[in-house]
Amino acid sequence: MSALTLVQEQKCFGGRQVRFKHASAVLSCDMQFSVFLPPQAAEGKVPALYWLSGLTCSDENFATKAGAQRVAAELGIALIIPDTSPRGEAVADDAAYDLGQGAGFYVNATQVPWATHYRMYDYILTELPTLLEAQLPLSDKRAISGHSMGGHGALVLALRNPARFTSVSAFAPIANPVNCPWGQKAFTAYLGEDRTRWEEFDASLLLARRGSPLPLLVDQGDADNFLAEQLKPQTLYTAGMQASANLLLRMQPGYDHSYYFIASFIEEHLRFHAGYLQD
DSSP states (O other), rough: OOOOEEEEEETTTEEEEEEEEEEETTTTTEEEEEEEEEEGTTOOOOOEEEEOTTTTTOTTTHHHSSSSSSHHHHHTTTEEEOOSSSTTTTTTOOOHHHHHHHHOOOOBBSSTTTTTBBBHHHIIIIIIHHHHHHHHEEEEEEEEEEEEHHHHHHHHHHHGGGGGGGGGGSSSSOOOGGGGGGHHHHHHHHSSHHHHHHGGGGGHHHHHHHSSOOOEEEOOOOOOOOIIIOOHHHHHHHHHHHHHOEEEEEETOOOOOOOOHHHHHHHHHHHHHHHHHTO
């Protein structure tokens, strides 16, 4: 198990906003991530919400733009904010914003040149929680959430591993990636031409086929420029109805795809998760 190296730290709402670096065995590169530890973590272990960010983002976007720390401090919930992909000179990349570094799509790549490093699914599911729960005051109670590409990742990880999480939520997730340009491009590159491999990373297909015992909350702005072509929340809703899932999909009038949207509703998502993390 790699050691955590402290990169920076600030006091925030009585807790600690920290950034760490470590050598990832799963991703075969050094990784940075951010953590908010609420004041309660000074007295004992606290539950955690894992936040997965979207295309072009790093661990810093949510930490600096969402305004989540105030409510997390009140509720006694840690915020775990990973990067969105492996990084470094030796890591394969692409000139486009929607493939390569900053666009890991939370899958385990099988294709050259991506397979060496792009295993974000295993990193989020296993390596990072194991590392953090051994070295920080975190319990084994975890919820997961995310935005856009990260909303896709959060839903897929929770639907495939319901015993690992208490609850899942998402903002404007890429809900049916096998049928949208972002997903088709990334899955072809990372997973190859066999579309049956893609289906294991599609939240709408997973929910329709497997159902879910977890509570799911999804917020989607109806003024989102990516709504019709890329996000397809109605497909997720239909899958949830088919599976009789505990899914609440809320269409939010006038909201777009930005962090202003996330900041407007993040308190409701944190309180939603707190009800299950603290049971």
